[in-house]
Amino acid sequence: MATVSLISDDAASPEVLAVFDDIRAVRGTDFINNFWRALAHDPALLKATWERLKVVMGPGDLDPLVKEMIYIAVSTANGCSYCVHSHTAAAKAKGMSDAQHGELAAVIGMAMQTNGLVTALQVKVDEVFKA
Amino acid sequence: MATVSLISDDAASPEVLAVFDDIRAVRGTDFINNFWRALAHDPALLKATWERLKVVMGPGDLDPLVKEMIYIAVSTANGCSYCVHSHTAAAKAKGMSDAQHGELAAVIGMAMQTNGLVTALQVKVDEVFKA
Amino acid sequence: MATVSLISDDAASPEVLAVFDDIRAVRGTDFINNFWRALAHDPALLKATWERLKVVMGPGDLDPLVKEMIYIAVSTANGCSYCVHSHTAAAKAKGMSDAQHGELAAVIGMAMQTNGLVTALQVKVDEVFKA
Amino acid sequence: MATVSLISDDAASPEVLAVFDDIRAVRGTDFINNFWRALAHDPALLKATWERLKVVMGPGDLDPLVKEMIYIAVSTANGCSYCVHSHTAAAKAKGMSDAQHGELAAVIGMAMQTNGLVTALQVKVDEVFKA
Amino acid sequence: MATVSLISDDAASPEVLAVFDDIRAVRGTDFINNFWRALAHDPALLKATWERLKVVMGPGDLDPLVKEMIYIAVSTANGCSYCVHSHTAAAKAKGMSDAQHGELAAVIGMAMQTNGLVTALQVKVDEVFKA
Amino acid sequence: MATVSLISDDAASPEVLAVFDDIRAVRGTDFINNFWRALAHDPALLKATWERLKVVMGPGDLDPLVKEMIYIAVSTANGCSYCVHSHTAAAKAKGMSDAQHGELAAVIGMAMQTNGLVTALQVKVDEVFKA
Numbered sequence: 001m002a003t004v005s006l007i008s009d010d011a012a013s014p015e016v017l018a019v020f021d022d023i024r025a026v027r028g029t030d031f032i033n034n035f036w037r038a039l040a041h042d043p044a045l046l047k048a049t050w051e052r053l054k055v056v057m058g059p060g061d062l063d064p065l066v067k068e069m070i071y072i073a074v075s076t077a078n079g080c081s082y083c084v085h086s087h088t089a090a091a092k093a094k095g096m097s098d099a100q101h102g103e104l105a106a107v108i109g110m111a112m113q114t115n116g117l118v119t120a121l122q123v124k125v126d127e128v129f130k131a
Numbered sequence: 132m133a134t135v136s137l138i139s140d141d142a143a144s145p146e147v148l149a150v151f152d153d154i155r156a157v158r159g160t161d162f163i164n165n166f167w168r169a170l171a172h173d174p175a176l177l178k179a180t181w182e183r184l185k186v187v188m189g190p191g192d193l194d195p196l197v198k199e200m201i202y203i204a205v206s207t208a209n210g211c212s213y214c215v216h217s218h219t220a221a222a223k224a225k226g227m228s229d230a231q232h233g234e235l236a237a238v239i240g241m242a243m244q245t246n247g248l249v250t251a252l253q254v255k256v257d258e259v260f261k262a
Numbered sequence: 263m264a265t266v267s268l269i270s271d272d273a274a275s276p277e278v279l280a281v282f283d284d285i286r287a288v289r290g291t292d293f294i295n296n297f298w299r300a301l302a303h304d305p306a307l308l309k310a311t312w313e314r315l316k317v318v319m320g321p322g323d324l325d326p327l328v329k330e331m332i333y334i335a336v337s338t339a340n341g342c343s344y345c346v347h348s349h350t351a352a353a354k355a356k357g358m359s360d361a362q363h364g365e366l367a368a369v370i371g372m373a374m375q376t377n378g379l380v381t382a383l384q385v386k387v388d389e390v391f392k393a
Numbered sequence: 394m395a396t397v398s399l400i401s402d403d404a405a406s407p408e409v410l411a412v413f414d415d416i417r418a419v420r421g422t423d424f425i426n427n428f429w430r431a432l433a434h435d436p437a438l439l440k441a442t443w444e445r446l447k448v449v450m451g452p453g454d455l456d457p458l459v460k461e462m463i464y465i466a467v468s469t470a471n472g473c474s475y476c477v478h479s480h481t482a483a484a485k486a487k488g489m490s491d492a493q494h495g496e497l498a499a500v501i502g503m504a505m506q507t508n509g510l511v512t513a514l515q516v517k518v519d520e521v522f523k524a
Numbered sequence: 525m526a527t528v529s530l531i532s533d534d535a536a537s538p539e540v541l542a543v544f545d546d547i548r549a550v551r552g553t554d555f556i557n558n559f560w561r562a563l564a565h566d567p568a569l570l571k572a573t574w575e576r577l578k579v580v581m582g583p584g585d586l587d588p589l590v591k592e593m594i595y596i597a598v599s600t601a602n603g604c605s606y607c608v609h610s611h612t613a614a615a616k617a618k619g620m621s622d623a624q625h626g627e628l629a630a631v632i633g634m635a636m637q638t639n640g641l642v643t644a645l646q647v648k649v650d651e652v653f654k655a
Numbered sequence: 656m657a658t659v660s661l662i663s664d665d666a667a668s669p670e671v672l673a674v675f676d677d678i679r680a681v682r683g684t685d686f687i688n689n690f691w692r693a694l695a696h697d698p699a700l701l702k703a704t705w706e707r708l709k710v711v712m713g714p715g716d717l718d719p720l721v722k723e724m725i726y727i728a729v730s731t732a733n734g735c736s737y738c739v740h741s742h743t744a745a746a747k748a749k750g751m752s753d754a755q756h757g758e759l760a761a762v763i764g765m766a767m768q769t770n771g772l773v774t775a776l777q778v779k780v781d782e783v784f785k786a
Contacts, residue, residue: 077205176367215775
């Protein structure tokens, strides 16, 4: 698979290496996953994506583990295999238990099911639900 | 909109009314939203959907509010307008703050973005992410 | 809604009118629905779409009503409100009963649910399922 | 692939084995496909999913083969590779001919195409299509 | 519709107004569309989204009109009605002709169709296509 | 993968070979990719798909390279791995530079992100955007 090659550290430009270094520092690991190595063909895109991800997935009003589960939910509905894999690993690293993983899957499945039922029947939004 | 009519209490069969009654009891409100009134054309489907939803979205290893946010995330990725509206209302009722709502949207947007980047570049799953 | 206007019979070119006439003849009705009037801005696209639709949805190895239900299933998963409405009307015109409609929705919901579960858990295809 | 391991019969709890036994009995085969072995990490989810699937996909107002084709249609639109594979195998086992398979693909393709055209042009639902 | 209210200029904080002012300056119009007024509930999200959009959709290696058409294509496949409307307006403002609009729709429809055919048949990627 | 086998030249009927010959002539290569070999199980579907693709992706009001990028955009949003691979190869063959490829990915990612934000917040279409 892949429509671009992966940029190794040796092949990386200083601008790319600076982003890789920050990823390593923030995550406390030397490992750089394929996503960032693929994006590295476009250093500006790499940098902008990482800078934004760091903020959005960092500390805030939602728990970091909750954010990972939301990420898995979106990635599942979009059928992004890579994203489901990488964010499930991230969620486990942040403490997601097997029971929580099962429950996450159950909620995703339930949502998918009622999404289908609502759309198949074209149910009109109740007035009370509108802001 | 809608490809089926909505079943009023007066038009509901005893089997449907029993489900409506349980929805009212569990939720502590007399209001029955359009989704259930549309499903009521098929009493067995109505009952099975409600019985399962009650379990999946009820108390468990994940916080009920977190479940609602996961539901919103899936519904957004699937483009289900009704579902986004109804579960945003449910999330607010369960205490979602404006700041959490904004952060939820930001995480969904971030996930959508990287789903697109990963899929556009067909990035291969890192071995370390596989169970 | 709409990002293009709808072409009335009066505003239609001879090429467009010829397609409209064929739609009327094949369907046995004078009514031309909005989809064709929107496509009519591009007569070649209109003609190619209608000619192909006529073949694909016509008599063949699958029952015409089954084809409409497959169409509804795809349109639901894609969240195409217009398509769900128009093909539900077509399915009803071809004899879909209320019970069949409910069962169609149930199957769509079930498929959506297991699509979500499979993708959330990234289940690997069994060897026996490969052609 | 997979974000969870597959539960073998030896590793299965009595509750899981009971579901596996029922799957075997209903399907008349000893084979348990990966989907169920992945779900088995969460026995309650496994049981609820199987119990519901058994009802929805069983005898009713729609032909079981038609239900499998609807399942394939939804799974295709959602891009669920596993689901397309498993339900195509099921459809073939229930008698889907090569000609019907080709026609199913053609209808799915046609629906996808007009879903795209309608959404690109944002065509408004005709009043006559509303229930 | 909407699960949040729209922030008027009068209700906007200085941080929000600064973004609105930049949108107005870059676009050369006083009009602020609903998307930005909805995002304004979360000033940081508003600012980050606008700052990134300005760069991505601005001058670069692809023509701005081409970028708008790619945007419409993605938004169509995702079923985002708002996005199709707003970016079709933007594309027209950047010179998209009616003929180009029709051709864009035709390409989107063609891609949707073959996406469906490929996924329904689960066609394996040719080795020659891999980077 | 694949739910159908691939039809080799030796196994192809005269009708299928005629389409293969035309693909070879139009593309100026002897190579027939898997998509067409999979479709060849249904000669009428193969022929109709190729005839239409040839017209839609051929010379017109949009540049052929632009059409390929639109195709990639749709295929990405639909999660069609095969289609992303094959049309990225086609785009590169038509001159897409690495910089354009990166920018294409950035636009797709941006569109996905705002699709998610708009849908999460259910933003209402501005009147000025309606045709």
